[in-house]
Amino acid sequence: MLKFENVSKVYDDGFKAVDSVSFEIPKGELLVLIGPSGSGKSTTMKMINRMQPHTSGKISINGKDNKSYVASDLRRGIGYVIQQIGLFPHYTIEKNISIVPELNGWSQEKIKPRVNELLELVGLDPKIYAKRYPKELSGGQQQRVGIARALASDPEIILMDEPFSALDPLTREQLQGELISLQKKLNKTIIFVTHDMDEALKMGDRIAIMKDGKLLQLDTPEKLLHEPAHGFVEEFIGKHRIIQNPELMPVIDIMSESVVTSLPQSSPEKAISLIRQRKITDLIIVDESKNLLGIVSAYDVIKKVNDIRTIEELMQPISHILQDTASAKDAIIMMDESPFGLIPIVDEENKVVGLVTRGSLLSALSSQWTETEVEVVAI
């Protein structure tokens, strides 16, 4: 619905702020533009509502060239939220939110309920806040009004230029969460500029990484982390970012693939020798085609070696299993409840493909520290 085709922005002095950028954003997507300062991310966003007109290429909204509109008409149809918020200090909150509907010629009878609806949507009680002035509100509350103002005439597209960067970390996190749930409800097309990778990973359906006016990669957060297309992308994301975002790390990355398994009809003596040889505490039981059947604890086998014929008699069902599509975060959470301290990972056919133990989890999570040390030494 929003399409960039070879869009560039060249200043009069020859500086190329944005260099032939092409991408498409489907309706309802939250696209994060990220990059170091001077990367052209803000400029790229501002070219959409022509706050920064592009010098070549084409930007189309629902197939229509954005240069075919009168600039002010174009902007009235696009929500705009900026870092410095920019509420009108001489207007009440109510009046601030009414600006765009008024510019669009809505009647007062239609505006009033809309303002109340929007205030409630962003978590501000209209009875308390409608008649207040911006100065009487905290920064976080002001930006809530800023978002309500951008939503006022129900635009399809909303541009957000580092909307939460000036807020304190606690408020920032709260508003990020609220914007995500708001987006689920409203399904707007949002272009969100930030320089904060954590924010990008948290908010973005897809993330576009920019540098020196060029678009380096545009992908989902998961893909960016696992298949950075460019050395800079990898560097910019940060090698250890993945550990800080275990929900983005697939469990197959942290599991051990060499799982010690045994058939249920195996003799206890054979099982004991396997346990001793591999120094394990539990044995995963699978059938001939590697389907997960259960678990046998080494302690039980050694204690009851003379009472049983096959280890199947000692086998217990295993309740804590993860699919190979799960994330490392799922494993961390489940590990806490797992009675055996391990979680078998199975594919969609219930075949065992790996095993996450407390040990493998710990070494995966601690790798960020050990790797950091290596880097320090290398410098």
Place this chain on the structure above:
Amino acid sequence: MNNLSIWQQLTEQSQMRWREVLEATSVHIQLVFFSMLIAIILGVFLGILVTRVPKLTTLVLGGTGVMQTIPSLALLGFMIPIFGIGVKTAIAALFLYSLLPIARNTYAGISDVDPATREAAKGMGMTSMQILFKVELPLAIPVIMAGIRTAAVINVGNATLAAFIGAGGLGDFIFLGITRGIDGLILLGAIPAALLAIILEVFFSSVERWTTPKGLKV
């Protein structure tokens, strides 16, 4: 006559000339009013113009600044070859003298509007005119009013000099008093002129408070 106390002189003179004083005060007010009216219209316009055409800033603010550095009596003198002697000349000179504070404060008031507020206004789809009338001017009004107040008070003082070029006003009594050496006569012009300046100061101060948007006061 010189043996009379200043108070006796004043009573005597005012009994003798109260009609003339009223008339002169009216002329004085007219001089101030008309020169201010033109200065406000043109000053605010010039102030707005230079925020829109930055190239003109030096020319306009520098030009009006030069006017202000010319001694007021000299400026009145410069006007005589153009407008001759009389009220027109006085109004022209007083107007030029009031232009700078108003134009400068209009420019400053609009320039001081938070760029974020202006960007938000533009980004929401306001036209340049809508930004001016709905955002910039309402926010600049207190500063503009302060400029008008300064100009008006200076103007009342300068208008006493209009008597020199035959435009009348309260200055007539002051100069008459000086040339004749009658202190009471000087006061007959000086007291109403001073009162007029104080009244204008108080008046414009309250207008300034009254026009300051509520959201800026909280």
